[in-house]
Amino acid sequence: MNGRLAVISALTALSGAVALASSVSVLVSAQAAEPRPAAAQLISDAKNAGLTALPSPPSIPDAATGARIALGRRLFYENRVSQDGNVSCAHCHQAELAASDGLPKAIGVFGKLNPRNAPSVYNAGLQFKQHWRGDRESLEDQAEKSLLGPASFGNPDYAEPMGKLKAIPGYTEAFTAAFPGEKDPVTAKNWGVAIGAFERRLLTPGRFDAFLAGDEKSLSTEEKNGLRLFIGLGCVACHNGPGVGGGSFQKFGVVEDYWKETGSAPPDRGRADVTKDEADLYVFKTPMLRNVSKTAPYFHDGSVAELSRAVRIMGKVQLGRDLSDREARDLVAFLGSLTGAAPKEFSPLEPFPDPTQRK
Numbered sequence: 001m002n003g004r005l006a007v008i009s010a011l012t013a014l015s016g017a018v019a020l021a022s023s024v025s026v027l028v029s030a031q032a033a034e035p036r037p038a039a040a041q042l043i044s045d046a047k048n049a050g051l052t053a054l055p056s057p058p059s060i061p062d063a064a065t066g067a068r069i070a071l072g073r074r075l076f077y078e079n080r081v082s083q084d085g086n087v088s089c090a091h092c093h094q095a096e097l098a099a100s101d102g103l104p105k106a107i108g109v110f111g112k113l114n115p116r117n118a119p120s121v122y123n124a125g126l127q128f129k130q131h132w133r134g135d136r137e138s139l140e141d142q143a144e145k146s147l148l149g150p151a152s153f154g155n156p157d158y159a160e161p162m163g164k165l166k167a168i169p170g171y172t173e174a175f176t177a178a179f180p181g182e183k184d185p186v187t188a189k190n191w192g193v194a195i196g197a198f199e200r201r202l203l204t205p206g207r208f209d210a211f212l213a214g215d216e217k218s219l220s221t222e223e224k225n226g227l228r229l230f231i232g233l234g235c236v237a238c239h240n241g242p243g244v245g246g247g248s249f250q251k252f253g254v255v256e257d258y259w260k261e262t263g264s265a266p267p268d269r270g271r272a273d274v275t276k277d278e279a280d281l282y283v284f285k286t287p288m289l290r291n292v293s294k295t296a297p298y299f300h301d302g303s304v305a306e307l308s309r310a311v312r313i314m315g316k317v318q319l320g321r322d323l324s325d326r327e328a329r330d331l332v333a334f335l336g337s338l339t340g341a342a343p344k345e346f347s348p349l350e351p352f353p354d355p356t357q358r359k
Contacts, residue, residue, distance in 0.1 A: 039216035039224065040216065042224055042227060042228060043211065043212060043214065043216070045228075045231055046211075046212060046227060046231065047212065049231045049236040049240065050236055050240035050241060051212065051231075051236060051240055051241075051244065052212070052241060052242045053205070053208075053209040053212045053213060053242060054123065054126075054203050054204070054205045054209055054242045054290075054340075055126075055203070055242060056203075057200070057201040057203055058197075058200055058201065063177075064177070064178060064179070064180050065197070067174065067177040067178040068178040068179070068193065068194050068197045069194075069197045069198050069201065070174070070178075070349075071174045071175065071177075071178045071194040071198075072193075072194035072195040072196065072197045072198030072199070073198045073345060073348075073349060074171075074174065074348075074349050074351075074352070075089075075191060075194055075195050075198075076088065076089040076090055076093075076195055076198055076199070077089070077090045077348035077349070077351075078165075078351070079091070080164055080168075080354065081147065081153060081155070081161035081164050081165060082109050082152075082153040082154060082155075082161075083109050083110065083153065083154035083155060084109050084110050084154070086109070087108055087109045087152065087153055087154075089121075089143070089146070089195065090348070091108070092106040092107075092108070092114075092118040093118065093120065093121045095342050095346050095347065097294065097295065098120050098122060098204075098291040098294035098295050098339075098342070099120040099121045099122045099202065099291075099342075099346065100117075100118055100119065100120045100294075100295040101118045102296070102297075103117075103118070103297075103302065104117060104297050104301065104302025104303065105117055105118075105301065105302055106118035106151075107151075108149070108151040108152045108153070108154065109150075109151065109152065109153060109154035110154065112150065112151035112154070113151060114151045114152070115151075115268075116131075116132050116268070116300050116301060116302075117132070117297065117298075117299065117300055117301060117302040119132070119287060119288075119295070120288075120290075120291055120295050121199050121202060122202050122203070122204045122290060122291055122340070122342075122343070123202065123203055123204060123242075123243050123246075123288060123290045123291075124139060124199060124202070124246075124288075125139055125196070125199055125200035125202075126241065126242050126243040126246055126288070127243060127246035127247065127285070127288065128246065128247050128248070129249075129285055130142040131285070132270075132284050132285055132287075132300040133270055133271045133273070133274050133284060133285065134249060134271060134274070134284075134285045135274045138196065139192075139195070139196035139199050139200065140192040140193050140195070140196035141192065142192075143191065143192040143195035143196055143199075144188050144189060144191060144192030145192075147161050147188055147191065158187075158188035161188070161191075162186055162187060162188060162191075165186050165191075166186050167354065167355075167356050168352050168353070168354050168355075169352070169355070170352030170353070171186065171352055172186060174352075175190060175194075178190070178194055179193075198345070201343065201345060202343050202345070202346060203340075203343065204290060204291060204339075204340025204341060204342070204343065205340050206337065206338060206339050206340035206341070207219060207337045207339075208337045208338050209340075211337070218337075219334075219337050220333065222329070222330055222333040223330075223333045223334045223336070223337045224334075225330040225333075225334075226330035226331045226332070226333045226334025226335070227334045227337075229327055229330055229331055229334070230331060230334055233315070233319060233321065234319065235314075235331075238250050238286045238318075239286060239289050243288035243289075243290055244288060244289040244290055244338060245286045245287050245288040245289050246285065246286060246287065246288040247286065248285075248286050249271060249280075249283050249284065249285055249286070250283065250284065250286050251281075251282050251283050252270065252282050252283070252284050252299075252300075252317070252318075253282055253317045253318075254317065254318050254319075254320075255316070255317055255318065255319065255320040256316070256317050256320075257317070258282065258299075258313070258317045261313045261316060261317055262299060262301070262303040262304055262313060263303055264299075264301050264303045267282070268282075268284075268300055268301060269281055269282065270282045270283045270284045270300075271283040271284065284300055289335060289338055290338050290339075290340070291338060291339050291340065292307065292335050292338060293307055293332070293335055293336045293338070293339055294339055298310040307332050307335065308328050308329070308332050311323065311328050311331050311332055311335075312328050315327075315328075
């Protein structure tokens with residue numbers, strides 16, 4: 001009897017040891033992986049810091065709105081209104097380059113150099129102003145005034161490009177459908193309104209949006225580390241909201257002169273040349289960071305070719321911090337999670353035929 005009890009006791013002890021070993025193994029495995037609460041906390045921290053997911057595209061409540069969006073899509077790719085017949089909005093905003101052009105400074109009509117880098121138009125409708133210096137109030141304002149930009153479309157007045165559109169029968173019908181009830185709908189103002197309606201739909205949600213929605217596995221460990229740094233270092237003070245930027249004006253070079261790091265010569269005075277106020281010297285609109293890993297070169301003058309260097313420069317001139325290799329690497333990894341797919345609408349439609357052109 002005592003022998004049986006001893007066997008039972010031994011088996012019980014062995015079972016307990018196996019269970020304990022199994023529990024320890026599970027615990028070690030759990031510690032090796034990122035704890036679920038840590039990822040959940042990071043999502044909460046990101047939201048509390050002001051980072052939000054991209055919204056859904058604007059609704060299309062009626063036929064006129066749909067016609068306006070379709071018209072804007074056509075006009076975005078229309079080059080016949082430029083002085084040299086070669087420049088359209090798409091000239092500087094190309095799908096394969098995340099709606100940027102890959103150049104330090106955009107090249108417009110007759111090969112003229114623009115004064116600043118062409119930012120992506122993806123998600124641009126989320127910004128509180130347009131252009132690096134904020135000298136365009138909205139997407140619509142920017143599109144309308146680009147018709148007269150010396151290095152954009154290069155027209156002397158609005159009558160000339162509108163006259164070209166009126167000579168193309170398809171546009172007369174398209175403008176009428178998009179702006180019903182207007183006696184003369186083919187106007188520069190409506191050009192801007194239509195293009196703005198199209199551009200506001202160019203949203204690019206990606207893995208970061210999935211993470212904010214609760215998908216903890218959508219970001220890698222390195223990307224999560226980068227997000228923690230992005231929040232902890234204070235990058236979110238300026239780069240926040242759904243666009244991760246684009247919502248404020250900030251001085252470039254808070255701690256030291258930016259051009260000493262970027263090599264910019266001469267330095268751009270920024271918003272001071274718009275407001276004529278020296279308090280705005282070297283102040284620019286905070287750029288959105290959506291798709292930033294695809295939109296090199298960087299800064300208002302395209303002076304920096306690599307994202308890792310741009311990140312280091314921002315750490316130094318804005319935060320007074322020399323980032324370590326690992327910090328820079330993690331931040332770049334996080335910024336990569338802000339990349340989204342090109343919207344399906346971002347492609348040209350068949351151009352309306354122009355009867356004035358010889359076949």
